[in-house]
């Protein structure tokens with residue numbers, strides 16, 4: 571998961587582009603996270619909803635020093651923002667299906683706020699303020715709180731993020747390039763996975779390592795990595811690179827991984843999911859026998875400039 575990096579990142583940290591991404595995407599090292607997904611109330615205008623979310627961001631000081639990342643159902647953003655939306659990006663509108671009626675459910679919502687900070691109290695306060703501000707327009711459809719586990723491990727006990735790009739390379743991988751519609755924005759796949767801890771922990775460590783495709787203690791890639799291991803089924807040399815900000819979530823008895831993956835191209839994420847499900851070749855990722863996807867949404871996370879165009883005057 572997140573490498574050691576102390577706290578907040580500011581807009582100015584991401585250099586080399588005229589457009590600024592929402593900086594929280596790259597703000598590694600924050601210990602507390604909240605993901606709040608919203609459904610627009612029926613009869614409410616999508617433009618008013620986007621404007622309400624855009625207005626949450628300012629002024630930064632009222633947000634209590636937390637990172638706030640806002641994403642929208644791609645079709646909703648396109649309807650409101652037109653030219654500033656990337657071409658061909660779609661919501662998670664259909665289950666991803668594999669052999670034996672294996673399914674990753676489509677649970678697309680209208681928007682997500684990902685709030686992160688060093689302590690849960692500020693994250694909690696800001697999330698509640700945001701929900702209250704949006705309440706007339708949208709209701710909470712899903713909510714998840716996350717926290718790091720032994721620095722950078724997920725709740726399988728493995729290091730998660732070893733093959734992640736460095737912060738130097740991540741913007742190029744995660745952000746739509748300048749000159750393209752939606753420049754400075756990113757496509758986010760947010761997918762909650764509940765672990766079957768009992769089944770997982772009944773496996774000896776060498777068997778777990780074959781499932782992931784890496785060693786448990788220090789995350790070294792296995793020489794003879796099985797073809798159905800997780801790392802093989804999501805191999806970035808095959809599908810293209812993505813930037814992951816996965817976090818553990820849940821309680822002692824009911825927990826898992828919040829998959830949080832960013833890419834400049836949706837097809838990389840789609841192809842990885844389909845390959846995990848064994849859609850084309852019938853070979854399911856071994857990890858999917860120990861973890862079950864319970865949600866799945868794609869969101870477009872626009873650049874700060876594109877989002878701010880919708881902020882109400884005086885916000």
Ligand code: HEM
Nearest residue numbers: 728729730731732733763801804805806827829842843861
């Ligand atoms: C229960 C859910 C998941 C868990 C616990 C999990 C855990 C892991 C672990 C431990 C690794 C190896 C270390 C690393 O390189 O980070 C890994 C690699 C990776 N995972 Fe996942 N993952 C999950 C879901 C997903 C999903 C849904 C995707 C894509 C849509 C994905 C994409 C990747 C990628 C791209 C890699 C690196 C592959 C490579 O190029 O070597 N993971 N994951």
